[in-house]
Amino acid sequence: MKRLHSDLSLLFVLGFFTLFSNVCSDLVISKLDRQIDLSSQIVRFTTSLKVENNGAEAVSKVLLPYPESQAKNLAFLSVTITEGKGKTKTSSDRLYVDVSHPEGMPPSLTWYAVSLPKEVSKGGSLTLEVKAVFTHLLTPFPEKITQADAQLVAFQDSAHYLSPYAVKIQSLTVKLPEPKVESYTRLENTKFSGSEIKYGPYENIPPFSLPTIVVHFVSNKPFSVAQELVREIEISHWGNVQVTENYNLVHAGAELKGEFSRLDYQARPHVRGASALSSLVARLPARAHSIYYRDEIGNISTSNVYSDSAKTLLEIEPRYPMFGGWRTAFTIGYGLPLQDFLFKSEGKRFLDITFGCPMNDIVIENLIVKVVLPEGSNDISVVAPFSIKETRETKLSHLDIAGRPVIVLEKTNVVPEHNQNFQVYYRFSSFSLLREPLMLVFGFFLFFIACIAYVHADFTISKSSPSYIAKLQWDEVQTAIQQFQNIMNRVLVIHNKLEASLRDLSRTGDVQACKAARKTADAFLKELTKESKPLLSFLQSSPQALQITPKVDELVIKERELQEKLMLKHSMVVDSYEKKSGGRDIDNRVAAVQQKITLLRQEVDDLLEVIDEI
Amino acid sequence: MAPSAKPISSPVPDAWYPTLAVLLLAFGLVITASFFIYEATSSRKNRNLAKELTTGAVASVFLGFGSLFLLLSSGVYV
Numbered sequence: 001m002k003r004l005h006s007d008l009s010l011l012f013v014l015g016f017f018t019l020f021s022n023v024c025s026d027l028v029i030s031k032l033d034r035q036i037d038l039s040s041q042i043v044r045f046t047t048s049l050k051v052e053n054n055g056a057e058a059v060s061k062v063l064l065p066y067p068e069s070q071a072k073n074l075a076f077l078s079v080t081i082t083e084g085k086g087k088t089k090t091s092s093d094r095l096y097v098d099v100s101h102p103e104g105m106p107p108s109l110t111w112y113a114v115s116l117p118k119e120v121s122k123g124g125s126l127t128l129e130v131k132a133v134f135t136h137l138l139t140p141f142p143e144k145i146t147q148a149d150a151q152l153v154a155f156q157d158s159a160h161y162l163s164p165y166a167v168k169i170q171s172l173t174v175k176l177p178e179p180k181v182e183s184y185t186r187l188e189n190t191k192f193s194g195s196e197i198k199y200g201p202y203e204n205i206p207p208f209s210l211p212t213i214v215v216h217f218v219s220n221k222p223f224s225v226a227q228e229l230v231r232e233i234e235i236s237h238w239g240n241v242q243v244t245e246n247y248n249l250v251h252a253g254a255e256l257k258g259e260f261s262r263l264d265y266q267a268r269p270h271v272r273g274a275s276a277l278s279s280l281v282a283r284l285p286a287r288a289h290s291i292y293y294r295d296e297i298g299n300i301s302t303s304n305v306y307s308d309s310a311k312t313l314l315e316i317e318p319r320y321p322m323f324g325g326w327r328t329a330f331t332i333g334y335g336l337p338l339q340d341f342l343f344k345s346e347g348k349r350f351l352d353i354t355f356g357c358p359m360n361d362i363v364i365e366n367l368i369v370k371v372v373l374p375e376g377s378n379d380i381s382v383v384a385p386f387s388i389k390e391t392r393e394t395k396l397s398h399l400d401i402a403g404r405p406v407i408v409l410e411k412t413n414v415v416p417e418h419n420q421n422f423q424v425y426y427r428f429s430s431f432s433l434l435r436e437p438l439m440l441v442f443g444f445f446l447f448f449i450a451c452i453a454y455v456h457a458d459f460t461i462s463k464s465s466p467s468y469i470a471k472l473q474w475d476e477v478q479t480a481i482q483q484f485q486n487i488m489n490r491v492l493v494i495h496n497k498l499e500a501s502l503r504d505l506s507r508t509g510d511v512q513a514c515k516a517a518r519k520t521a522d523a524f525l526k527e528l529t530k531e532s533k534p535l536l537s538f539l540q541s542s543p544q545a546l547q548i549t550p551k552v553d554e555l556v557i558k559e560r561e562l563q564e565k566l567m568l569k570h571s572m573v574v575d576s577y578e579k580k581s582g583g584r585d586i587d588n589r590v591a592a593v594q595q596k597i598t599l600l601r602q603e604v605d606d607l608l609e610v611i612d613e614i
Numbered sequence: 615m616a617p618s619a620k621p622i623s624s625p626v627p628d629a630w631y632p633t634l635a636v637l638l639l640a641f642g643l644v645i646t647a648s649f650f651i652y653e654a655t656s657s658r659k660n661r662n663l664a665k666e667l668t669t670g671a672v673a674s675v676f677l678g679f680g681s682l683f684l685l686l687s688s689g690v691y692v
Contacts, residue, residue: 236691239624290689335689337628343619350619398685398692433625436692441678448649448670452663455653478657 026055027062030125032161032170038138038215039177040361041223041252042075042415045132047161048082050125058119063102063164064112064130070157071110075363076133076417079114081126091129092117105164133415135363138223140254141216145324147261151254151275152182153219158210159187159199166207171200180218187211222277222322223253226364229357229414234372234397234404237433241341244333245357249318251277252363255325265321277322282358284312285341288334295319295330314358348379348425355384355409356419364414371407371424375400376432382407384422399436470544477545480535481611484552487532488608491559494521494528495566495601502573511577518570525563532556548614555607562600569593631687635680642676649673 030050037044053059066074081092100113120126138153145151161170174184179195191198197215230246253275264272284291286309293303293316302317318328341353351371357364372395373380382390389410394403407424460468501517504510539545539552569590576586626634649669653661685692 234691237622237624238626238686238691239628240691242691335691337623339621339623342622344622345619349622352619398690430625437679437682440681441674444674444677444681445671448666448674451650451653452666452670456658456661475658479659482657482660 026053026057027059027120027165028052028054029161029163029165029167030169032163032167034161034170034172036155036157036172036174038155038217038219039175040221041135041138041219041225042361042363043134043137043155045130045134047130047132048127049130049161050127051120051165052125053120053122056122058121060116060119061100062114062116062128063100064097064114065105065109065162065164066112066132067162068108068110070134070137073134073136073413074110074132075135075413075415076131077112078131078417080129080131081117082129083127095128109162131417133417135413135415136252138219140223140324143254144257145254145275146258147256147264147272147323149254150180150218151220151324152216153253154214154216156212156214159185159213160202160205160209160211162208162210164207167205169201169203170205171198171202173198174213174215176215176217177219177221178217182216182218184215184217185213187213220274221361222251222275223324224277224280224322224359224362225250225252226357226362226367227327228366228368229364230368230370231357232370232372233351233353235338235342235351235374237338237342237374237428239338241336241338241351241353242333243336244331246329246331247357248327248329249322249362250327251322251324253324256323260323269321273321273323275324277318279315279317280359280362282314282316282332283360284314284334284358285336285354286311287337287340288312288314289337290335291333293330293332295328300330347427349428350423350425352421352423354419355388355411355422356414356416358419360416362416365412367411367414367418369409369411370395371409372397373405373407373424373426374428374432375402375404376435377405377426377428379425379427380405380407381425382409382422383425384409385420386411386418388422399439401439473542473544477539477542477548480538480542480545481548481552481614484532484535484539485608485611487528487535488555488559488604491525491528491563492604494524495562497521498566498570502570505573505577509577511574514570514574514577518574548611551607551611551614555604555611558600558604558607562597562604565593565597565600569597626683628686631683635683635687638676638680638683640680642673642680645669645673645676 028051030052032047032049035046037046051062064077064079077097079095079097081095083090095117096115098113098115100111101107102111102113105111114128116126138155141152141154155174159172161167161172174197176195176197181192181197184190184192184197187199189198189200189202199213226247226249228246228248232242232244232246234242234244236242261272265276269276269278286307288307291305291312291314293300293314300316300319302319304315306313306315312334314332314334316330316332318330320326320328322328342349342351344350355369356367380392382388391408391410393406393408395406396403405426409422411418462468497517498521501514501521505514536552536556539549545552572590572593573586576589649666652666652669682692
């Protein structure tokens with residue numbers, strides 16, 4: 001308890017303070033209402049104060065002092081001007097608050113100066129609402145408990161508002177998590193009802209009057225503190241924002257004394273393990289997908305996902321219930337659709353995403369947010385609603401050359417009030433999007449180039465060995481055969497064309513066109529025969545081609561025969577057309593030749609196939 | 615957030631990724647097969663370098679984009 005009372009020394013400098021109180025005595029707080037919410041480990045002070053200017057000069061700043069013990073744990077401070085009451089209450093934007101060191105004030109207090117948007121003139125007044133959020137203000141007492149004990153914590157503050165200004169009427173409400181109190185300081189006008197303790201109203205309190213109150217109460221809410229949380233937000237313009245969160249969690253409440261019995265815990269978890277941290281709920285954005293929850297040794301299966309159109313709830317349980325002083329480390333990750341978080345305005349792209357962690361009631365001692373932008377981003381700037389330490393680094397990931405630019409944002413003492421959106425602006429050319437596919441294409445192309453080079457290269461060591469020479473000769477034979485096959489195929493194409501011209505003739509009766517087709521076919525065939533001559537003579541002379549030559553020769557003969565028959569048929573048909581014979585007559589005359597042609601064509605095709613197989 | 619801000623989405627809808635991956639890869643592999651058949655069957659002198667290079671280039675474009683969409687559809691957002 002000694003530690004708790006250390007702040008009492010403040011009382012002794014009370015007289016000292018009064019000497020300086022005239023410095024700011026122009027302002028008077030006519031009505032002050034203070035609420036302290038102790039329902040979780042995060043202590044929230046909500047103070048609404050009505051400030052009146054009784055001095056001659058207009059005032060543009062209001063001072064808010066906090067004792068050193070609180071100021072060092074102050075995580076979040078917001079001041080707004082409110083107008084009206086109840087349902088008609090409206091709040092202004094957050095006012096600018098600055099740490100100040102007014103002259104003549106004791107250094108044991110930390111002063112925050114609130115800059116008012118409009119000066120308060122003589123006789124004027126306004127209502128301020130101050131929200132201050134503190135961490136580590138609750139002290140577990142006793143510091144060590146057994147598994148069956150309830151967790152008791154102590155809280156200490158002043159019953160009167162610490163202010164350099166005179167306060168006319170003030171009251172204080174302390175809200176507890178459960179209606180169970182071990183002890184609380186009783187002053188005049190103290191009322192305890194339900195889970196609330198009320199002090200006041202007190203009237204006409206001079207500045208710096210500080211009667212200490214101590215509340216010792218039951219709080220079984222687990223004190224989950226993330227000593228370090230690293231959030232990595234990776235943007236891919238192919239449609240995904242990947243968030244990976246590495247937690248290093250500790251239960252910062254009263255430490256567990258003695259042994260832990262899993263059996264007791266399992267049988268009666270609300271009695272034997274009331275203060276244990278058994279599950280956490282992360283509130284992820286809507287349409288989050290590919291959610292995972294794992295640690296160093298693999299997947300942790302105790303998790304559930306509930307989703308609707310507004311949010312995705314991820315309920316996770318650590319591998320073991322966490323008692324005071326116990327710690328765990330795990331990772332959760334999820335993908336988010338790009339179009340919900342990435343926007344374009346005035347030529348710049350920007351990411352608009354929440355800063356803090358998605359879990360409620362977690363205090364983060366050291367939060368590191370890394371925003372990994374795609375490779376090729378430049379002109380990067382960060383806009384955040386509060387001051388953050390910012391550094392840069394690069395990260396090498398899939399298909400990167402130079403690495404991706406990473407913005408590292410660091411902040412200590414983060415509470416859920418910091419779950420506000422921040423923006424990262426950057427420039428990115430759409431052509432950079434093609435960087436990865438082009439790299440893949442280039443990679444595959446290199447592979448094909450390598451294959452071509454391998455096939456074309458000659459790796460034989462002994463260029464004079466008989467087997468090598470034989471191979472070379474065989475290659476030549478193969479080349480000749482392939483060229484010959486090529487010619488044969490072209491010849492067959494011309495044959496088909498001739499047939500087609502006959503069909504055209506029977507349809508249109510245009511004899512001239514048919515004759516012209518015959519002429520060109522003749523010319524082509526002659527040329528091809530000429531082309532094939534050197535190949536045939538080479539094949540006949542080559543010893544390697546010994547087994548194939550007879551087939552080739554046979555093919556040449558058959559083809560010639562086929563060609564002759566075809567020409568014969570062609571002439572016959574054309575003749576009959578010129579003589580204007582009937583269709584049936586032509587068919588009868590051609591029938592014999594046609595039969596032969598079909599037979600020969602079949603044989604030629606068979607031979608070509610045989611040669612192809614060699 | 616500025617009122618003029620427009621959301622940015624992926625150039626190709628996410629839902630198409632698996633289909634695109636299958637189609638592009640299948641076509642790419644067919645061309646690759648024809649490339650290797652050509653390499654293995656045509657004799658040294660009949661080979662046409664331009665033809666080999668164009669077949670390889672076309673195959674690598676299809677395989678490249680196909681494997682990109684395969685990566686994307688399997689959750690590796692490059």
